[in-house]
Amino acid sequence: MSDAPHIIYTQRADTTAETELNALAAVYRFILDCHARKKAVEPAPEPDGRDGTKLQGDSADTQIISR
Numbered sequence: 001m002s003d004a005p006h007i008i009y010t011q012r013a014d015t016t017a018e019t020e021l022n023a024l025a026a027v028y029r030f031i032l033d034c035h036a037r038k039k040a041v042e043p044a045p046e047p048d049g050r051d052g053t054k055l056q057g058d059s060a061d062t063q064i065i066s067r
Helices: 017-041
Strands: none
Touching: none
16 A cells, blocks of 8 residues: 555445535545645745846856855
């Protein structure tokens, strides 16, 4: 079996189809919300090279900005 996280769905005998569907929808909503929060926290790269990336092309500031 794989070490990757996974979800195993087992239908419960004591619930209705509507309750099962609501529970499944809540699980998917939780997963998508967690993913959205994680993506919102990741910083966007700086367009002017301040994030540590090297500038391409000729520049008088290349030695100052590139790391």
